[in-house]
Amino acid sequence: MHVENLTLAYGADEPVVTGLTLEVPQGRMTAIVGPNGSGKSTLLRGMSRLLKPQTGRVLLDGKDIHQLPARELARQLGVLPQGPVTPEGITAAELVSRGRHPHRGMFARLTSEDQHAIDEALAAVELADLRDRPVDQLSGGQRQRVWIAMVLAQGTQHLLLDEPTTYLDLAHAVDVMNVVHAAAHASGRTVVTVLHDLTLAAQYADNLVVMGGGQIAAQGRPVEVLSEELLAEVFGLRATVVEVGGAPVVVPDRRVSA
Ligand SMILES: Nc1ncnc2c1ncn2[C@@H]1O[C@H](COP(=O)(O)OP(=O)(O)OP(=O)(O)O)[C@@H](O)[C@H]1O
Numbered sequence: 001m002h003v004e005n006l007t008l009a010y011g012a013d014e015p016v017v018t019g020l021t022l023e024v025p026q027g028r029m030t031a032i033v034g035p036n037g038s039g040k041s042t043l044l045r046g047m048s049r050l051l052k053p054q055t056g057r058v059l060l061d062g063k064d065i066h067q068l069p070a071r072e073l074a075r076q077l078g079v080l081p082q083g084p085v086t087p088e089g090i091t092a093a094e095l096v097s098r099g100r101h102p103h104r105g106m107f108a109r110l111t112s113e114d115q116h117a118i119d120e121a122l123a124a125v126e127l128a129d130l131r132d133r134p135v136d137q138l139s140g141g142q143r144q145r146v147w148i149a150m151v152l153a154q155g156t157q158h159l160l161l162d163e164p165t166t167y168l169d170l171a172h173a174v175d176v177m178n179v180v181h182a183a184a185h186a187s188g189r190t191v192v193t194v195l196h197d198l199t200l201a202a203q204y205a206d207n208l209v210v211m212g213g214g215q216i217a218a219q220g221r222p223v224e225v226l227s228e229e230l231l232a233e234v235f236g237l238r239a240t241v242v243e244v245g246g247a248p249v250v251v252p253d254r255r256v257s258a
């Protein structure tokens with residue numbers, strides 16, 4: 001994916017993202033981090049056609065996403081938005097099966113290939129035994145994992161995920177990151193994911209993009225990007241960065257009065 005000179009705004013408001021250019025490495029995992037309100041979700045919307053850019057374009061395998069028919073785009077690009085709204089009464093398996101829509105005819109029943117993709121996605125997030133449960137009766141973390149399964153079942157070459165590990169306990173967050181990492185490294189998919197946990201992002205991402213004020217503040221290998229200076233500058237965070245197993249770990253300084 002190639003993002004070129006992208007300017008994104010809501011209505012007549014001042015642009016949130018201005019003239020942003022980003023080359024997303026193919027078949028690798030890119031993590032986007034940055035403070036609240038820095039434009040991460042807006043950028044993902046711009047990259048997935050949920051928000052029409054004021055300037056610039058997004059190329060998917062060399063093609064402008066705004067020139068592709070919606071269905072064609074959905075076969076190539078899977079998107080998990082931040083805080084998706086669950087349709088009422090839908091079961092886990094039904095929600096995941098929606099990921100197969102772009103592959104099906106208008107009234108076609110699920111093929112064995114669809115069924116296989118659904119089963120595999122539910123298994124990947126360890127929810128096979130809850131498949132017939134209504135999603136609104138699941139815990140926040142289980143619900144989040146159903147949504148991730150839906151995007152995985154879509155079987156797209158490109159994945160855009162907005163905070164897929166929110167609501168997850170650390171063990172399940174790591175499980176999801178393993179699944180997402182394997183989507184890139186074992187299956188050759190291109191993954192872009194917004195994350196808040198800097199240490200988790202640094203552990204998994206091949207490419208780390210740090211956003212600040214609608215711009216890219218830094219980009220590169222996590223170990224090169226995540227410095228104490230950058231954390232102070234972009235996040236206003238005082239922290240110590242240590243390296244464990246080649247990846248940076250962020251330890252925030254305690255700020256307590258005596
Ligand atoms: N639908 C919208 N209409 C108008 N302004 C919006 C809308 N969504 C986001 N914004 C504004 O755009 C800016 C960037 O928001 P965005 O959601 O992209 O931030 P973010 O980096 O994803 O933050 P967070 O970490 O909190 O998810 C914010 O100032 C926000 O108020």
Ligand SMILES: [Mg+2]
Pocket residue numbers: 040041042082162
């Ligand atoms: Mg966001």
